Amino acid sequence: MDSAAAVPASTILLLRDAPRFEVLMVERHRQIEFASGALVFPGGKTHAGDLDEAWSEHALGWGAVEAEQRPLRIAAIREVFEEAGVLLARGRGGGPLEMEPCPLELRQAVDRGEIPFLDVVREAGASIDLAALTVFARWITPAFAAKRFDTWFYVAHAPEGQLAACDGRETVDACWLTPQEALEAAETGRRKVVFPTRMNLMRLAEARAAHEAVAQARSRPPYAVEPQVEDRPEGRMLVLPEAAGYGPVAEPLASVL
Secondary structure: OOOEOOOOOOOEEEEEEOOOEEEEEEEEOOOOOOOOOEEEEEEEOOOHHOOHHHHHHHHOOOOOOOOHHHHHHHHHHHHHHHHHHHOOHHHHHHHHOOOOOHHHHHHHHHOOOOOOOOHHHHHHHOOEEEHHEEEEEEEEOOOOOOOOOEEEEEEEEEEOOOOOOOOOOOEEEEEEEEEHHHHHHHHHOOOOOOOOHHHHHHHHHOOOHHHHHHHHHOOOOOOEEEEEEEEEEEEEEEEEHEEEEOOEEEEHHHHOO
16 A cells, blocks of 8 residues: 655744743644644645745745745745744835734634735735745654655744734644743643654754754754654664664654554
């Protein structure tokens, strides 16, 4: 039986340094099929509107970003807008975007596909900032999974003056946590954190500030992480290759599904 094709997706690690080094995370609704109830970074699948060439007039860094990367970055920016109400964009003239908290009804309409995200950005007189995103990691769901995603993780500085709030549909909580706090919540069972998120929180925890996390991401060579299953004396293990850059990782398969 052939494995399912991996669907393009993207997610974003939005970082801030005040009051301390933290990352924005959202808790997925328990009725959502994928990663229900889990603490994750905002993100999701690419949509047709992310491929609209009209974005070239409303996206900073368009010419500097590879063509295949543009819809992925647009999707990441759209998802954090839908799920947390944060718009990673610049105002007219490239200055900081000054905006009131976005109405939840508008975010939900974008999520449902009733209003194009491009229209929201255009009417705000803004330009989304593709250049503000740096590739942090790329993960491909193992071939044995029924649903597979080719997910790009991006890291970016959070825009100042914007409040994050959950959408109440896909997400039921939006919170700023230090990487260590999120990892401790997963370790103690207070929060559900899926395997790729946990691994990337561990990677993020290697930095002490947002600019350091971005610099580390820029310095890493590109690598597509596709976990493998190995039969070992202790049982079936999910293994990451050393080249992935997460150190030696081998965990019981049953514990990470």
